[in-house]
Each structure stands twice: as C-alpha cells, then as structure tokens.
Amino acid sequence: MTQSSANGISSPAAAARGTTSPIKLLLKGRAFFALIAIIIVFSFLSPNYLTVSNVLIMSSHVAIYGILAIGMLVVILSGGIDLSVGSILALCGVIAGALMQGVELKPLGVILFPPVWAVVVLTCALGALLGALNGILIALFRVPAFVTTLGVMYMARGIALLMTNGLTYNNLAGRPDLGNTGFDWLGFNRLFGVPISVLVLAALAVLTGLMLSRSSFGRWLYASGGNENAADLSGVPVKRVKITVYTLSGILSAIAGLVLSSQLTSAGPTAGTTYELTAIAAVVIGGAALTGGRGTVRGTMLGAFVIGFLSDGLVIIGVSSYWQTVFTGAVIVLAVLMNTIQYGARGIRQ
Amino acid sequence: MSDAATSRPAGEVVLAARNIAKSYNGVKALKGVNFDIHRGQVTTLFGENGAGKSTLMKILSGVAQPTSGEIVLDGQPIVFSSSTDARNHGISIIHQELSLAPNLSVRDNIFMGREITGPTGVDYAEEERQVRRLLAELEEDIDPLTPVEELRLGQQQIVEIARALSVDSRILIMDEPTSALSATEVEVLFSVIRDLTAKGVSIVYISHHLEEALQITDHAVVLRDGNMTAYAPRADIDLEWIVRNMVGENYDLGSPPTGHDFGPIMLSVRDLTVPDPAGGGYNVVDRMSLDVRAGEIVCIYGLMGAGRTELLETVAGKLSATSGEIALEGKEISHLAIGERIARGLALVPEDRQRYGLVQTMSVGQNLSLASIREFTRGVFTSLRLERALIQKSIRNVTVKTDGPDVAIGSLSGGNQQKVVIGKMLATDPKVILLDEPSRGIDIGAKAEVFRILAHHAAAGQAVVFTTSEVNECLSIAHRIIIMRRGRISAEFTSDITKEKIMAASGEAVAA
Numbered sequence: 104m105t106q107s108s109a110n111g112i113s114s115p116a117a118a119a120r121g122t123t124s125p126i127k128l129l130l131k132g133r134a135f136f137a138l139i140a141i142i143i144v145f146s147f148l149s150p151n152y153l154t155v156s157n158v159l160i161m162s163s164h165v166a167i168y169g170i171l172a173i174g175m176l177v178v179i180l181s182g183g184i185d186l187s188v189g190s191i192l193a194l195c196g197v198i199a200g201a202l203m204q205g206v207e208l209k210p211l212g213v214i215l216f217p218p219v220w221a222v223v224v225l226t227c228a229l230g231a232l233l234g235a236l237n238g239i240l241i242a243l244f245r246v247p248a249f250v251t252t253l254g255v256m257y258m259a260r261g262i263a264l265l266m267t268n269g270l271t272y273n274n275l276a277g278r279p280d281l282g283n284t285g286f287d288w289l290g291f292n293r294l295f296g297v298p299i300s301v302l303v304l305a306a307l308a309v310l311t312g313l314m315l316s317r318s319s320f321g322r323w324l325y326a327s328g329g330n331e332n333a334a335d336l337s338g339v340p341v342k343r344v345k346i347t348v349y350t351l352s353g354i355l356s357a358i359a360g361l362v363l364s365s366q367l368t369s370a371g372p373t374a375g376t377t378y379e380l381t382a383i384a385a386v387v388i389g390g391a392a393l394t395g396g397r398g399t400v401r402g403t404m405l406g407a408f409v410i411g412f413l414s415d416g417l418v419i420i421g422v423s424s425y426w427q428t429v430f431t432g433a434v435i436v437l438a439v440l441m442n443t444i445q446y447g448a449r450g451i452r453q
Numbered sequence: 454m455s456d457a458a459t460s461r462p463a464g465e466v467v468l469a470a471r472n473i474a475k476s477y478n479g480v481k482a483l484k485g486v487n488f489d490i491h492r493g494q495v496t497t498l499f500g501e502n503g504a505g506k507s508t509l510m511k512i513l514s515g516v517a518q519p520t521s522g523e524i525v526l527d528g529q530p531i532v533f534s535s536s537t538d539a540r541n542h543g544i545s546i547i548h549q550e551l552s553l554a555p556n557l558s559v560r561d562n563i564f565m566g567r568e569i570t571g572p573t574g575v576d577y578a579e580e581e582r583q584v585r586r587l588l589a590e591l592e593e594d595i596d597p598l599t600p601v602e603e604l605r606l607g608q609q610q611i612v613e614i615a616r617a618l619s620v621d622s623r624i625l626i627m628d629e630p631t632s633a634l635s636a637t638e639v640e641v642l643f644s645v646i647r648d649l650t651a652k653g654v655s656i657v658y659i660s661h662h663l664e665e666a667l668q669i670t671d672h673a674v675v676l677r678d679g680n681m682t683a684y685a686p687r688a689d690i691d692l693e694w695i696v697r698n699m700v701g702e703n704y705d706l707g708s709p710p711t712g713h714d715f716g717p718i719m720l721s722v723r724d725l726t727v728p729d730p731a732g733g734g735y736n737v738v739d740r741m742s743l744d745v746r747a748g749e750i751v752c753i754y755g756l757m758g759a760g761r762t763e764l765l766e767t768v769a770g771k772l773s774a775t776s777g778e779i780a781l782e783g784k785e786i787s788h789l790a791i792g793e794r795i796a797r798g799l800a801l802v803p804e805d806r807q808r809y810g811l812v813q814t815m816s817v818g819q820n821l822s823l824a825s826i827r828e829f830t831r832g833v834f835t836s837l838r839l840e841r842a843l844i845q846k847s848i849r850n851v852t853v854k855t856d857g858p859d860v861a862i863g864s865l866s867g868g869n870q871q872k873v874v875i876g877k878m879l880a881t882d883p884k885v886i887l888l889d890e891p892s893r894g895i896d897i898g899a900k901a902e903v904f905r906i907l908a909h910h911a912a913a914g915q916a917v918v919f920t921t922s923e924v925n926e927c928l929s930i931a932h933r934i935i936i937m938r939r940g941r942i943s944a945e946f947t948s949d950i951t952k953e954k955i956m957a958a959s960g961e962a963v964a965a
Contacts, residue, residue, distance in 0.1 A: 317834045319826040326823055329814035336771060336801060336809055337824040337877065338792030396814035 133441050134389050134405035137434070141409060145416035152419055159298055163290075163366070165411035166300035169404060170359040171378055172385035173311050174352030176403045179386050180315075181348045182328040182395025183241060183248035188356040188382055190259035191233050192375035195360035197263045199226045200272030200370030203286055216281040219288075227357045233259060234353020238346035252349075256379070263372035271371035275364060290365030300362045307355065312400040324348065328395030384431065385410055388438040392446060409434065464492030467655050468513070468544070468624055471530075472522035475508050482508040485522065486681045488674045490624065495646065495656040497666045499695050500676035501868075501896035506659050507628070509676065513657065514546040514626055515539030543623035547613050547630055555602035560584045562601055563616045587615040590648070592641050603731070605758060607634045614642065618649075625649065626657040631665060632894055635756040635922070636959075643669050661896060662923070663695055675699055696897065707901065707930050709750060709948050710908040715932075716747025718783075719916040720768070720799070720885045725777030727760070727767045727940075737763040739940035740777070745885065745916045750907060752931030753920040755959050760940040761920040762804055765887045769801035770794045781885060795824055798884035802875050802891060804920075810874035811862050818844040818858025820873050825880045843880060851876035851906055868899025875903065879910065886910065888919040892926055904930050924955050 129136060145152040171188045178185040202222045205214040217225070233255060240251045277283035292299050315321040326334035327344045335341045359378075364370035389406030391398025410431060417427045468490040475483040483505045490496050500506045511517040513524065515533030523530045526542060533539040536546070553562045560580050569576045569583075584597040593611045601609055610630060617625055631639045646656055646669055660666040673690050675683040675698040683698040720743070727738035737760040745751050755761050766772045768779055770791040779787045781799050789797070803809035811820055821844050822829065829839035844858045851872040855865060862870065871891065878886060888907070892900045908930050911917045921927055927934045928948060936944040936958040944958035 313834075319830045319835055322819070322823070322826050322835065325815060325819075326812050329812035330808075332809045333803075333812050334823070335791060336769070336803055338790075338795040338881075339823070339826075340790070340792055392814070396812065 130441060130445055133438075134402055134409060137388075138405055138409050138412065141412050141416060145412075145420065148420045149416075152416060157419075159296070159301065161412055161415045162301045162304075162408075163298040164415060165407050166298070166304040167359050167363050167366075167375075168378065168381050168385055168411060169304045169407040170307060170355050170362065171382035172389075172403050172407045173307055173400065174355035175379070175382040176386045176389070176391060176398055176400060177311065177315075177324065177348045178248075178352050179383075179391050179393060180324050180328045180395060180398050181345055182331065183345065183348070184252065184383070184393075185234075185237065185349060185352045186249065186252040186379050187233065187237060187255040187259060188352060188359075189375040189378035189380075190256045190263070191230055191353055191356035192360040192363065192378060193372055194233070194259040194263040195226045195230050195357040196364040196370040196374050197266055197272065197372055198229055199223075199286075199361055199364055200275055201266065202226070203275045203277060203283065204272060205281075216277075216283045218283050219277065219285045222283075222286070223361060226361055227354050230353040230355075230357025230360070231350050232353070234350040234356070235346060237353065238349030241349065242342040242345035260372070260376075267372045269372060271369050272364075273369045275368050275370065287365055287368055289362050290368070300366065303358065303362065307358070308400050308404050315400060320344070320347070325396055328397075330396070381410060381431075384435045384438075387435060387442065390438075390442060390445070392442060397446070406438070464494060464653070464655075466490065466525075467492045467527060469525040470509070470513070470522070471525055473509065473512060473519045473524070474521045475505075475512060475517065476520045482679050483512075483519075484679045486674075486676070488672075488681065488684050490655050490657060491672070492655055493650045493653045494671040495650060495658050495669050496672040496674060497658040497660065497670035498674050498676060499663065499666070499699055501699055501898055504676040504699070504896075505679040506676055508679075510546065510626055510628060510657070510659065513539075513624075514544055516546075540620060540622075543621070544626070545617040545620055545622035545624070546626040546628065547617050548628055553601045553609055553612060556600060558598045558600055559588075559595055559604075559612050559615075560597040562612060563587070563597075563619050565616075567620075583619065584615070587619055590618075591615055591645055607638045610634055611638070611642075614645070618645075622654065624655045624657065626659075628659045629661065629894070630658075631660060631662060635758070637756070639665060661894065663692055663897075664925075667692060667695075699897065707904050707908055709930050709932050710912045713748050713912050713914075715749050716914055718744045719747050719781065720745040720918070721778075721780040721783070722764075722768060723778040723780075725764070725767060725774050725779065727763050727772055727774050730763065730772055736775075737940050738767060738774070741937075741941055743935070743942070745918055747884070747914050747916050748911055749933065750911045750917045750919070750931050751933045751935060752927040753918065753935045753937055754922075754924065754927050754955055755920070755937035756922075759937040759959070761937050762889050763940075764937070765801055765889050765918070765920065766803075769799065769887060771801075795878075795881050795883070796827070798882070800824070800878035800881050800883035800886045802878050802886070802888040804889035804893060806871055806874050810877075811870060813863055815862060816859050817848075817853065817855050817862050817865065817873060820862050821847045821853075821858070821877050821880060824877050828880075847876040847880045850879060852902060866899075868895040868902075871895050871899065871903065872906075875906065879906075883915060885916045885918070888917070890921060891919055892921060892923065900926075927955060 142153060151157055171192065174188060175185055199222050202217055202225060205216045207214045237252050237255055240246045241248045275286045277286055289299055294302055315324065323339045323344050326339050327341045331341055363374055385406035386398065386403050387393065388409050389398065389402030391402060413430060413434065414427045417430060466489040470486050470488050473483055473486045474481065486509060498506045498509060508517065512519050515536045515538050518532065554565065563584050564580050569579050581597050588595055591611055591614065593608065595604065595608055601612060604612065614630065630642060634642060650656060658666060658670060671687050673685055673687065673695060674681060675695060677699060722741060722743040724740045724742055725738055726736050726740055729735055729737050741764060753761050763772060767774050770789060774787065778785060781797055786794055786797060812823065822840050825843060826835065829836050829843055848855065848858065853872050853876060854869050862873065865873065875891065891903050907917050907919065931948055934946040934948065934950060934955065935942055936955060938959055946955065
C-alpha cells in the first residue's frame with residue numbers, strides 16, 4: 104500500500120491534523136475574536152457600552168437577525184440560498200397584525216378576534232407554507248434557489264404592500280374584553296431579566312445546533328450540501344432535505360416577523376427590507392461556506408452578534424449610520440477572505 | 454508493438470532531471486531523481502499512487518519548483534517560473550483531471566487563453582479550421598462547435614490532447630491519458646503518439662495501465678516512495694520487472710474464491726430497458742436480463758458507452774427504466790427510492806468517486822457512516838458510540854490507511870478514498886453489491902486489496918457485480934464474465950476464457 108501520509112503531497116491533511124499554531128487558532132476562532140475585539144474597542148470608546156442593560160438591549164436587536172440567520176444557515180448548508188426571508192418576515196408580521204385587528208367574515212357579519220396563540224400558530228404556518236413553496240420549486244422543479252427565492256421575495260413583499268395598501272398596523276396590544284392581549288410579550292417582556300426575544304433566539308439556536316450535530320437529519324443536510332450526488336447515491340433523501348430546510352427557514356422568518364412586530368408594536372409591509380442580506384452576512388462571518396456543507400450554529404450566532412454589536416456600538420459612539428453600512432460591508436468582505444484562506448483552494452474550485 | 458523501441462535509435466537528450474528532490478512541509482516527496490528524456494521517444498513514469506509521479510510531473514511542467522537538483526533543457530540548466538513559462542519552452546502537460554470548460558465549445562476550449570485574433574476580434578473561422586485539422590489527425594469525429602459537456606469522457610480526453618498538440622509542443626507530458634478511453638480510442642491515441650514521436654516530439658507518459666504503457670514506451674522510470682528505483686530502456690524490461698520495482702514484490706490480483714456453493718438468486722433483472730439519460734433518443738440498456746446468485750462474483754466487461762454504468766445505476770435506483778423488472782431476493786424493487794433499496798440490501802459503489810462517491814466536506818468517518826445513518830440513530834438522535842463502532846469496523850473491514858476517522862477525506866490517497874466508498878456501502882450490510890469500475894485510478898496494490906475484499910464478501914454469501922475496462926480484472930476473480938455491447942449481453946463466459954475472446958466479443962479490435 105501507498106503511504107499517503109508520508110509523501111506530503113496531500114498537504115491539506117497535514118494542515119487539518121496540524122499543529123495548532125497561534126495563527127491557525129486565530130483563523131479558526133476569528134468570529135469569536137472579532138466579537139471580543141469589538142466589545143473591547145467600544146467599551147473604551149463609551150462607558151455605557153459594556154453594561155448589562157445595554158448588552159441585553161443589543162442582544163434583543165440581534166435576536167431578529169439571529170433567528171433569520173439560523174434559517175439561512177440551514178439553507179446555506181444544503182448548498183442553497185434564501186433571499187425571501189426579509190419579505191416573508193414582513194408578510195408574516197402584517198398577517199399577524201391583521202389577525203390582531205380582527206378578521207371580518209362578511210357573510211356571517213362577525214369579526215373574529217383570534218387569541219394570541221392562534222395568531223402565532225397561523226403566522227408560523229404561513230411562513231412554513233411560503234418556505235415549502237420555495238423548497239418544492241427548488242427540489243422538485245429544479246428552479247435555481249437564487250431565482251426561486253428572489254421571486255418569492257418580490258411576491259411576499261408585494262402581497263404585504265397590497266394587504267395594507269402600504270400602511271402600517273399600529274396598536275397590536277389587543278383588548279382585554281376580546282381576550283387577545285399579550286402580543287407585546289414577545290418583544291417587551293423579560294424572564295429572569297433577559298428579554299424574551301433573546302431567550303427565543305437561544306432556544307432556537309440550541310435546538311438547531313442539536314439537530315445539526317446529533318440528528319440523522321443534520322447528517323443528511325451536511326452530506327447533501329457537501330456533495331448532493333454522493334448523498335443521493337448513499338440513500339439520503341436529498342429532495343426531502345431541501346424542502347425541509349426552506350420550510351424551516353420560512354418558519355424562522357415568521358418567528359422573526361412576530362418578534363419584530365411585537366418589539367415595534369406595529370406591523371409594516373416594509374419591515375425587514377434587506378434583512379436577508381444581513382442574515383447571509385452573519386452566516387458567512389460565522390465561517391460557513393456558501394458552497395454548502397460547512398458551517399455551525401455557533402459560528403452563525405457569533406456572526407450575528409458581530410454585526411449587531413458593531414452597528415449598535417457605532418450608534419452609541421455617534422458615528423453616522425452611513426458609516427455603519429461601510430463597516431458592515433468591510434467586515435463581510437474580510438470574513439469571506441478568511442473563509443477562502445481557511446478552506447483553501449478546494450473551496451474555490453467548487 | 455514493442456518494436457518501436459528497438460527499431461529507433463536513441464535521440465539526443467532534450468530534457469534531463471538531475472538529482473531532483475522536492476519536500477513539502479519537511480516531508481520528502483522526491484529524493485534525488487535522475488533520468489533523461491530523449492528526442493522523439495516515449496518515457497513512461499511508473500509508480501503507485503503517492504510514489505511521487507505527480508510531483509515529478511509538476512516539476513517538469515513548471516507547476517512546482519524542485520527543492521534541490523536541476524532540470525536541464527537542451528544541455529542548459531533551466532528554472533521554469535510557471536507552467537506558462539514551461540509551455541513557452543515547448544513543454545505541455547495533459548492533466549489526469551480534465552481542465553476543460555464544460556460550457557464552452559471544443560473550439561473555444563482548444564484556443565482558450567490564446568485566441569487567434571484578427572481585426573474584427575476573434576477569428577473563429579480560422580480557429581475552427583485548425584481544430585478540424587487537429588481532430589482529423591486524431592481520427593475523432595467531433596464537431597468543433599459541440600459544447601464539451603455534451604461529449605463523453607473519452608472524447609473530452611481527446612479534446613484535451615488536441616489542445617496540447619495545438620501549441621506545437623516539443624515535450625508532451627500525459628498523465629493517465631487513457632483512464633477514460635475505450636480500447637479503440639486508446640489505439641487511436643497510440644497511433645497519434647507514434648506520429649508525434651516520428652516528428653521528433655518527446656512524450657512523458659504516466660499510466661496505471663502497465664501493459665498498455667509497455668506497448669508504447671521506449672524508456673521506463675520507476676518510482677517508489679519518492680525514490681527512483683529503476684530506469685531502463687524498453688528492450689530490457691517486462692511487466693514483472695515494472696511491478697517488482699513498483700511494489701517491491703510480486704502482486705497477484707487473486708483468483709475466483711472457491712470452496713463455497715452459490716446460494717439462491719439474489720438479484721434478477723428482466724428485460725430492462727433504459728433510455729439514454731443524456732437524451733440521445735436511443736436505449737443505453739436494451740431489454741437486458743441478468744441473474745446473480747448469492748456468493749457469486751460477476752464481472753461486466755464492455756467498452757465505454759456499452760451501457761454498463763447505466764445498467765448498474767438503474768438497478769440502484771438512480772436512473773429509471775422505461776420497462777423491465779428488477780427483483781431483489783425475488784421481490785420487485787423498481788418502484789423504491791435509492792435509500793429504500795439500500796435498506797433492502799442493494800448497494801452501488803459508483804464509478805466516479807469524486808463526483809458520486811465522496812462528500813469532500815466530511816471526514817473519513819462521516820463518509821464511511823453516511824449510508825448507514827439509520828443504523829446508529831436511536832429515536833431522534835444519532836448515537837456517537839454506535840457510529841464510532843460502525844466506523845472502526847468499516848476501517849478494519851476495508852483496511853483504510855488513515856490517521857483516524859476524523860481526518861479530512863481529501864487527505865487520503867486515491868486507493869484509500871476508493872476503499873472508503875466501498876466501505877461505506879459495505880457498512881450497509883448489502884446482499885447484493887454493485888461496483889462500477891472499482892479499480893479506476895487506483896494503484897496495483899490497492900487494486901489487489903479491493904479485489905481481496907470483494908472475494909471475501911462473496912465467500913460470505915454476498916452477490917458481487919462489478920464492471921471493468923481491464924480484461925485482466927475480469928479474468929482474475931470473477932466466476933462469470935458478461936460482455937456488454939450496445940446495451941445488451943453479447944457473450945457470457947466462465948473464468949477460464951481467454952483475453953482475446955473477451956475483447957472480440959466486446960467489439961474491440963483484438964490487440965496484439
């Protein structure tokens with residue numbers, strides 16, 4: 104037999120096995136170190152930055168992006184992309200708003216005020232439906248993911264605008280006499296001092312992390328994203344995996360929509376515009392490969408916090424919001440550059 | 454065919470390697486290699502995977518620079534800064550992994566990066582004329598405007614060769630140029646090589662197909678573990694000499710396992726018809742029937758395009774048939790998905806392990822366990838303990854040489870990667886195992902091990918079906934040899950048949 108390990112031609116092996124030099128460690132934990140650096144720098148610049156209350160407020164902002172990014176991560180792991188999350192977020196928010204305002208059934212002459220739990224369930228179901236639509240078009244009809252989700256992005260946004268005529272549903276608090284109060288719980292309440300939205304994010308992250316690392320579905324997902332053909336021939340139900348990830352992404356967008364409209368106590372059709380790009384950025388900063396098959400929830404969470412803590416930090420020290428955009432862009436480019444270095448030439452060739 | 458070497462006088466030395474050594478991260482890939490490349494002659498590099506052939510080739514073609522030693526071109530020491538630099542000195546390389554743009558036409562690929570330009574941009578008419586001339590020389594009937602992705606692998610290889618020829622190379626390095634070619638295409642290539650050498654072009658040839666290489670070579674350089682173990686002219690060598698120098702001992706691919714009786718029919722294919730998946734409008738498998746018994750090893754031999762791959766892929770569930778029946782242990786399975794067929798005990802090891810066998814982003818262990826995830830899933834979660842046990846068992850079963858289950862799959866040699874793909878499917882505990890060209894692109898030592906594994910599993914009562922383009926492999930371990938030609942069985946033999954009869958039945962010109 105040959106001794107592949109001895110001849111050194113297969114250098115990635117040596118690198119992977121490799122001695123953990125400080126540079127490699129820095130490269131591997133780059134999202135983590137970036138987050139630490141951001142926190143240190145802004146703590147120096149503003150005494151209010153690293154206080155418990157500010158960190159919790161910033162985290163509740165991160166929650167929206169974070170939830171979307173989890174959905175984006177599973178889609179990107181499968182080798183796809185989901186551009187429709189921002190629009191699904193808005194449409195779901197608007198639907199939730201409409202349901203809170205009451206559904207008028209004209210022929211019966213009644214107005215239904217569904218309880219909050221029903222609103223949440225219906226909204227998530229809508230998100231799932233839109234996600235499944237993406238998934239079915241991509242998996243069964245082989246429409247490229249980019250195009251499919253671009254189309255659904257426009258359609259969902261358009262429907263949200265049509266429904267509201269461009270206006271915003273305000274006052275989602277509900278009325279005690281109708282029994283539909285409690286919608287602001289998601290956005291405003293705290294449990295043990297922590298905003299509910301952050302707890303929701305944490306719970307979703309833990310669940311998704313377990314799914315990816317320990318369930319057979321997780322393994323299917325990594326395999327389909329890494330090499331769809333090989334996964335298919337190994338008996339992995341590749342199509343089912345694809346439909347499932349887009350459905351999950353749709354549900355998570357709906358949850359993010361609920362959290363956002365609860366935080367704002369209003370639901371507008373233009374909410375979440377360009378959030379899909381922020382979510383992609385979080386996933387990429389977290390070290391996932393856009394070609395699929397590589398990435399973790401931990402990385403994606405770090406990516407979401409890097410973006411959130413950076414832009415909020417810039418606001419706190421009074422930097423113009425235009426500069427925030429520039430900084431965020433620079434961080435994304437830097438992150439992709441690092442990914443390229445880490446995954447080496449193999450990543451590029453694909 | 455070996456008269457080529459003896460009849461021609463040795464030309465002058467055009468390129469020489471002097472004490473070439475190369476280290477990667479302190480690991481020595483080449484340790485002092487010395488040989489000459491003569492004008493108008495074929496020099497073949499022999500060696501197993503990882504022996505240093507690719508490194509040596511990279512150095513000769515300017516892709517890599519030697520750590521020590523020098524290359525002497527026409528008597529002058531020279532350093533190539535890049536492959537373009539080497540090409541400007543008349544040295545071209547044809548890579549084993551094709552480097553063609555599948556979306557572009559044959560013409561555009563051949564002139565990629567050095568388009569002929571006129572006053573009105575690219576002179577397509579002139580390019581097309583030159584391509585037609587080149588392809589005519591190669592006796593290949595390909596329209597220059599066909600997109601490369603529509604060509605068969607063998608034709609793509611021809612295009613790659615045409616591209617190297619189009620730059621008027623003095624020295625042409627060919628890395629496994631025949632791995633995707635049928636026997637007739639190989640003959641064409643060899644006649645092209647003879648024409649080229651007659652014109653004074655020197656060829657550096659690399660092949661795992663030893664007999665084939667012996668037909669064409671004038672000099673042999675044998676590498677083992679980075680050392681040059683032998684260098685001799687054709688007249689002084691034979692097959693055994695090469696193998697002995699390559700592996701250090703004599704290797705036998707084995708003989709059909711005996712001492713066990715065949716069991717009941719495990720796989721039964723009836724009147725299977727499969728249309729061309731590329732949409733060619735004809736049937737690649739044409740009303741074919743086949744029975745395989747438990748414990749039996751069946752070899753399917755045929756040229757490229759004979760329908761071997763499509764037959765196996767249809768049985769495994771990747772392609773669908775227009776008519777016919779596939780039964781596993783007497784039960785119809787044509788309606789089942791791939792995963793369900795695997796669960797019933799049918800496994801396919803695909804031909805192209807990079808595209809269809811391995812998930813490159815996963816570790817060795819995760820690749821090995823990929824087809825048996827259900828085996829170690831308890832409820833919702835996978836059991837790490839059960840998975841680890843399954844992986845360890847597979848590594849032992851197919852003797853994968855790895856630094857542990859967690860290393861990247863890309864770090865293994867070709868032979869070991871192939872064993873991982875085989876191990877992955879064997880881990881599903883199949884009753885019938887189909888292997889499409891299991892020996893493609895792996896060295897002779899790994900080949901022998903792969904066949905030993907198959908023989909072992911057949912003796913344990915599994916039914917084994919494998920395809921090959923090498924007659925010797927059919928003759929070595931198969932109990933029954935089936936020749937496929939244009940989607941049908943053209944002949945069926947037992948293992949005591951001769952090579953010539955097999956090749957005649959497959960539609961090949963009988964090689965001398």
